[in-house]
Amino acid sequence: MTIRTTLIIGGVAASLLAGPALAQDGAALFSQSCAACHQPQGQGIPGAFPALAGDAFVQGPPQQVAHVILNGRGGMPKFSGDLTDEQIAAVATYVRGAWGNKAGPITAAAVTAERNAGALPPPTDGQQAH
Amino acid sequence: MTQPSAFPPTRRMFLEHLAGVGGTPLLLAGMSALGFGIEARAAAPPPLTGGAKGKSVVILGAGVAGLTSAYELSKAGYHVTLLEARDRVGGRSYSARKGVRQKELGGEEQVCDFDDGYYINCGPWRIPYWHRGYLHYARTLGVGVELFNNDNDHSYIQFDKGSGPLAGKPIRKQEVAADVRGYAAEILAKQINQGALDETMSKGDRELFLSYLRNEGYLTGKDFKYIGTEGRGPEINPGAGLNPPVDSKPHPLSDLLQSRTWATLQSVAGYDQQRTMFEPIGGMDQLPFAFARHLGPIIRKGHVVEKISQTPDKVTVAYKDAKGQHGTVVADYCIAAIPLSVLKTIDMQVSPAFKQAMSGVSYALVGKIGIQMKRRFWEEDHAIYGGHVYYDDPMIGSISLPSTGWLGKKGVVLGYYQFGSPAAQVSAKSHKDRLALAVAAGQKVFPQYAENAEKSFSIAWHRVPFNMGGWAEWSDEGRKTAYPLLNEPDGRIYLAGEHLSYLTGWQEGGIESAWQQIGKIHKRVNA
Numbered sequence: 001m002t003i004r005t006t007l008i009i010g011g012v013a014a015s016l017l018a019g020p021a022l023a024q025d026g027a028a029l030f031s032q033s034c035a036a037c038h039q040p041q042g043q044g045i046p047g048a049f050p051a052l053a054g055d056a057f058v059q060g061p062p063q064q065v066a067h068v069i070l071n072g073r074g075g076m077p078k079f080s081g082d083l084t085d086e087q088i089a090a091v092a093t094y095v096r097g098a099w100g101n102k103a104g105p106i107t108a109a110a111v112t113a114e115r116n117a118g119a120l121p122p123p124t125d126g127q128q129a130h
Numbered sequence: 131m132t133q134p135s136a137f138p139p140t141r142r143m144f145l146e147h148l149a150g151v152g153g154t155p156l157l158l159a160g161m162s163a164l165g166f167g168i169e170a171r172a173a174a175p176p177p178l179t180g181g182a183k184g185k186s187v188v189i190l191g192a193g194v195a196g197l198t199s200a201y202e203l204s205k206a207g208y209h210v211t212l213l214e215a216r217d218r219v220g221g222r223s224y225s226a227r228k229g230v231r232q233k234e235l236g237g238e239e240q241v242c243d244f245d246d247g248y249y250i251n252c253g254p255w256r257i258p259y260w261h262r263g264y265l266h267y268a269r270t271l272g273v274g275v276e277l278f279n280n281d282n283d284h285s286y287i288q289f290d291k292g293s294g295p296l297a298g299k300p301i302r303k304q305e306v307a308a309d310v311r312g313y314a315a316e317i318l319a320k321q322i323n324q325g326a327l328d329e330t331m332s333k334g335d336r337e338l339f340l341s342y343l344r345n346e347g348y349l350t351g352k353d354f355k356y357i358g359t360e361g362r363g364p365e366i367n368p369g370a371g372l373n374p375p376v377d378s379k380p381h382p383l384s385d386l387l388q389s390r391t392w393a394t395l396q397s398v399a400g401y402d403q404q405r406t407m408f409e410p411i412g413g414m415d416q417l418p419f420a421f422a423r424h425l426g427p428i429i430r431k432g433h434v435v436e437k438i439s440q441t442p443d444k445v446t447v448a449y450k451d452a453k454g455q456h457g458t459v460v461a462d463y464c465i466a467a468i469p470l471s472v473l474k475t476i477d478m479q480v481s482p483a484f485k486q487a488m489s490g491v492s493y494a495l496v497g498k499i500g501i502q503m504k505r506r507f508w509e510e511d512h513a514i515y516g517g518h519v520y521y522d523d524p525m526i527g528s529i530s531l532p533s534t535g536w537l538g539k540k541g542v543v544l545g546y547y548q549f550g551s552p553a554a555q556v557s558a559k560s561h562k563d564r565l566a567l568a569v570a571a572g573q574k575v576f577p578q579y580a581e582n583a584e585k586s587f588s589i590a591w592h593r594v595p596f597n598m599g600g601w602a603e604w605s606d607e608g609r610k611t612a613y614p615l616l617n618e619p620d621g622r623i624y625l626a627g628e629h630l631s632y633l634t635g636w637q638e639g640g641i642e643s644a645w646q647q648i649g650k651i652h653k654r655v656n657a
């Protein structure tokens with residue numbers, strides 16, 4: 001929401017809840033932020049969460065992968081407010097190379113370019129409460 | 131009115147008069163009072179007068195948006211069928227109580243075993259006073275409400291990540307509030323007395339500002355010093371006889387600053403968090419249940435919609451029922467009141483642009499856990515009645531104490547409420563591990579926590595079938611491109627739900643979105 005300057009989480013001012021300084025380790029980031037849905041081996045759950053292992057989209061053009069992680073899409077949440085461009089690059093690179101996937105890495109600069117293209121603000125410390 | 135006038139003033143005339151005598155503020159107040167709804171846009175359902183012309187509407191999803199649509203349209207004479215995938219109504223307006231079952235995608239099944247009468251509101255839990263649509267139905271359908279304590283002065287702030295002597299232990303919010311206000315006012319007052327504002331503020335205003343600061347910060351003496359105040363809570367409470375209160379001493383400013391606890395003081399200042407805050411008595415499922423009592427057989431539970439198709443004159447909805455039987459419902463119009471995260475996965479005959487727009491939004495990650503406590507130790511031992519314990523671990527977010535069952539035997543505490551990446555992380559854990567995380571955090575605040583935690587129920591909305599997300603999160607771009615399209619029908623198919631409002635993440639958004647869409651259908655039918 002644009003008018004809200006202080007974000008709130010469950011009654012807690014969000015600025016306090018700045019996430020821990022996550023390691024730029026793609027595998028660790030994947031198990032923290034993605035595995036709950038896409039499952040630990042990237043196999044997904046049919047009908048709900050798409051498999052990332054063997055997925056053509058994941059191994060396709062880097063900017064489309066960065067785009068979906070930044071912006072989300074339906075049940076795929078957006079991470080633009082949670083993860084830095086370095087973290088998104090690390091996790092995207094990981095999923096493009098894990099479980100038999102064979103696509104090349106994604107750089108933080110490519111993620112930043114995609115963030116700027118969508119005029120997405122840099123990560124904030126949280127979201128508002130409901 | 132005592133004097134009948136020959137020409138009863140129209141609403142417009144009356145408002146013009148108000149604008150004339152009192153300017154805009156009076157005009158706005160008048161508009162609000164007349165139901166123009168400056169506070170909440172709409173204060174009442176649209177009047178569906180003029181008849182239903184024998185038309186039928188099939189509504190998909192029995193959350194508040196679908197229920198509101200079905201209730202109003204059936205009252206207005208439409209032939210209504212409401213298909214709901216689950217074996218219960220309410221969607222996100224859901225309370226876990228004894229016997230409730232939930233299986234997350236990729237998770238184990240949980241069966242709630244709370245004692246009779248105890249529950250946790252797994253989704254929505256609070257109703258701001260200006261959500262007039264919700265309160266309209268609570269009032270007219272006879273769902274009682276009680277106050278939800280959204281701000282408790284005597285509650286704790288637990289900040290482990292700050293530094294200094296106040297970090298890592300529970301600090302009473304009232305102490306932090308009084309002390310930082312006091313110090314900030316003192317510093318400002320001293321600056322003013324040293325001439326800091328001589329150039330920019332008139333002498334008269336400076337004096338008034340100093341009076342304000344003295345008042346605001348409980349400042350004392352000629353030097354405007356903050357030496358504490360009874361409002362931060364006394365060291366020892368006042369008693370009878372020869373027992374006056376013993377004053378407490380303020381925390382040193384530097385300790386407060388380093389603890390970062392001050393950052394919580396704004397937490398419920400936003401318009402949608404201010405008091406007065408309500409909750410329905412008996413759980414958030416009570417309003418859906420009340421709707422369902424009125425709708426009776428109009429609601430068909432256990433009907434999973436699989437396909438929505440249309441011709442120029444009819445809509446056909448294909449479903450699979452709980453017995454695995456396939457069937458269809460044919461109607462003149464359809465309202466799909468299903469979250470977009472789910473709807474976009476359903477085979478739907480709409481234009482490519484409409485289909486594309488449904489991908490223009492994403493859904494929030496959010497998790498909660500309810501823990502039934504053997505005893506209300508937060509009330510009995512800590513004098514905390516409702517409200518939130520602020521916690522700076524993003525895996526916890528906040529611990530909230532119930533605003534119901536005051537002074538009773540047991541109670542259900544909200545053990546965490548987290549969002550975003552931390553919510554994804556917690557949701558990857560088994561229920562047992564989620565509970566362990568919550569109990570370890572609670573134990574730091576309340577020494578009685580672990581020994582009293584007896585039963586629990588957790589939920590991660592992004593993994594819940596038929597929801598797949600907490601609430602819609604529109605980007606500015608999505609609001610500009612996708613959102614307007616989805617608010618208009620595609621042929622005979624209309625969408626409704628919290629996602630089609632500027633009140634996303636609130637039931638009010640679902641209700642007011644339903645009002646808007648049924649108004650459009652009715653206008654079309656009566657065109």
Ligand SMILES: Cc1cc2nc3c(=O)[nH]c(=O)nc-3n(C[C@H](O)[C@H](O)[C@H](O)COP(=O)(O)OP(=O)(O)OC[C@H]3O[C@@H](n4cnc5c(N)ncnc54)[C@H](O)[C@@H]3O)c2cc1C
Binds near residue numbers: 223626
């Ligand atoms: C954790 C959390 C906290 C919240 N806090 C608050 C709060 O404090 N106050 C507040 O007012 N709001 C709050 N909200 C928001 C509120 O829950 C929603 O805005 C509101 O309930 C949405 O109503 P809805 O009718 O649009 O959708 P839903 O309630 O999601 O209803 C959609 C319905 O469609 C059904 N459905 C889905 N797929 C199919 C299918 N294929 N076939 C048939 N039916 C289907 C679902 O089963 C469901 O019943 C909160 C939400 C969450 C998750």
